[in-house]
Amino acid sequence: MKKILLTAAVSAGLGFAMINPVMAAQEAAPAASAARSQYLVVDLxxxxxxxxxxxxxxxTLDSKRNAVESKLKTYQTQLEAxxxxxxxxxxxxIAAPDVLQAKQRELQEKxxxxxxxxxxxxxxxARTENFVVDQILNGSKPVINDIIKERGATLVLNREAVVFANPSIDITGDVIARMEKSLPTVSTTPPAPQAAAQSNQQTAAKPAATKK
Incomplete structure (x- = not known):
């Protein structure tokens, strides 16, 4: 489950530009020294x-996942018995038909x-894991922006969209190392579903409110 969720969250994107994988391979070829200075690659x-x-x-994530598995196993054992x-x-x-029917309805309700x-x-x-991933991805933005400025790059590509990239333009390790200081921890308490929905609605309504 974790791998699927992480991949889905990352695939949602951070606004990084994507190009054709074949084009990426061509631009990252050793002979294209100018491209190496303009393009960077990061494995989100x-x-x-x-x-x-x-x-x-x-x-915390392991505890929540184990709670799901434990509860599921407990219910399965009880219901099977x-x-x-x-x-x-x-x-x-021995039991009358109406008694059996009542017990069957009770079992279905359970x-x-x-x-x-x-x-x-x-x-x-799932909400907790998504919340953690979102915070990490958002926290990577300023780190990546700093590296872009330092290297004078103009485009950052997600490693999944690139067939080949020279290791010299892969900044993944640098991003991870810098985030150990910039974002060592994140919250594991996501906002309540209702509060999160209200926050999203308010954010979506702000641009419209400024147009008069």
Missing amino acids: NRVVRESAALKAAQP DAKALQQQAESG AQNADKDVSQLRNDY
Whole structure:
């Protein structure tokens, strides 16, 4: 789950320009010395994966993920035992049909409640992980901008969009090292869904409010 979420979050982009992979390979060829000074490459997935901030947040993420797995296993064990007991009663013929039907409805309700509970835990884990990743990606922006200025570059490409790049233009390691100081930790407490939605609505409404 982690790999999918991280890849999806990074693929959403930070506003970095993307070009045709073949063109990227051509521009990064050893003979194109001018291109090497203009283009830089950064592996955003690696920036997130190896960041000090993610490592600091990992115990919390692991705890939430383990809570999901533990709760799911507990519910599965309980529901399987209840279903087996109900099946045995039905086969024995001891319980009346209306009693069996009532117990079956009760079991279905327990299963539905269990599903809701596990879904809430999964959503909480996903929201927390996405929140951590977003903070790391946002925190990488000023670091990358500093490197752009230092090297006089004009374009930064995500490593996933490039077939080949000379190691001299790959700034991933530099970004990770600098972020150990600039962003050693991030919050692992995402805003409540309702608060986050209101914040997004207010942000989207601001440009329109300035137009009169």
